[in-house]
Amino acid sequence: MQNNNQNIKSEVRKTKEAILNQNAKVIWFTGLSGAGKTTISVLLEQKLLKQGFICNVIDGDIIRHKLNKDLGFSENDRLENIRRIAEISKMFLETGVITINAFVSPTEKIRNVAKEIIGENDFLEIFINSSIEVCENRDVKGLYKKAREGKISDFTGITSPYENPKNPFLEVRTDILSIEQSVEIIIKNILPLIKKD
Numbered sequence: 603m604q605n606n607n608q609n610i611k612s613e614v615r616k617t618k619e620a621i622l623n624q625n626a627k628v629i630w631f632t633g634l635s636g637a638g639k640t641t642i643s644v645l646l647e648q649k650l651l652k653q654g655f656i657c658n659v660i661d662g663d664i665i666r667h668k669l670n671k672d673l674g675f676s677e678n679d680r681l682e683n684i685r686r687i688a689e690i691s692k693m694f695l696e697t698g699v700i701t702i703n704a705f706v707s708p709t710e711k712i713r714n715v716a717k718e719i720i721g722e723n724d725f726l727e728i729f730i731n732s733s734i735e736v737c738e739n740r741d742v743k744g745l746y747k748k749a750r751e752g753k754i755s756d757f758t759g760i761t762s763p764y765e766n767p768k769n770p771f772l773e774v775r776t777d778i779l780s781i782e783q784s785v786e787i788i789i790k791n792i793l794p795l796i797k798k799d
């Protein structure tokens with residue numbers, strides 16, 4: 603049966619979490635392209651798996667090229683993109699799986715859509731914060747160059763806004779910290795929440 607109160611776990615979810623010996627959460631990374639969301643997600647997943655936690659990364663590029671290939675980058679399409687991802691995250695959550703999401707999710711409105719669907723208690727918003735200058739210098743996928751040349755429209759940070767989260771669960775400065783340090787801080791903060799007592 604569907605549980606309408608987002609802050610009360612369904613019995614079936616509790617049973618699944620007990621079998622997996624963990625509390626499920628959605629770890630929602632937000633930040634500019636090149637800030638480090640994907641890199642951190644992959645390493646975080648590896649480390650959590652090593653500690654016996656069942657988790658799953660939902661990566662933006664896979665979603666964009668497959669599930670949501672019908673969507674573009676207009677405000678409405680960005681909202682729809684996140685809405686679908688949040689619904690999928692919710693399914694993982696209900697299965698007891700820790701879900702790691704690596705999406706730019708640039709605006710408060712977009713992140714609120716995700717938070718509403720997932721439920722405030724289970725939505726751990728982590729701001730992967732790196733200055734636009736550092737992200738542009740890294741230019742991992744060459745997207746900033748293309749955006750500057752006008753070859754990509756609505757590019758976050760250049761021609762489309764990024765609103766810093768006002769009250770994230772955690773902020774990680776990836777322009778100051780190493781990848782390892784960033785992941786360690788995240789693990790330290792989420793461990794008390796995902797560990798069964």
Ligand code: ADP
Nearest residue numbers: 635636637638639640641742776779780781784
């Ligand atoms: P995003 O998924 O946010 O677009 P990526 O993970 O694809 O970003 O790219 C981030 C790049 O920044 C990678 O090349 C990574 O090696 C580098 N990097 C440098 N320092 C960090 C850090 N502390 N955390 C994450 N990535 C970092």
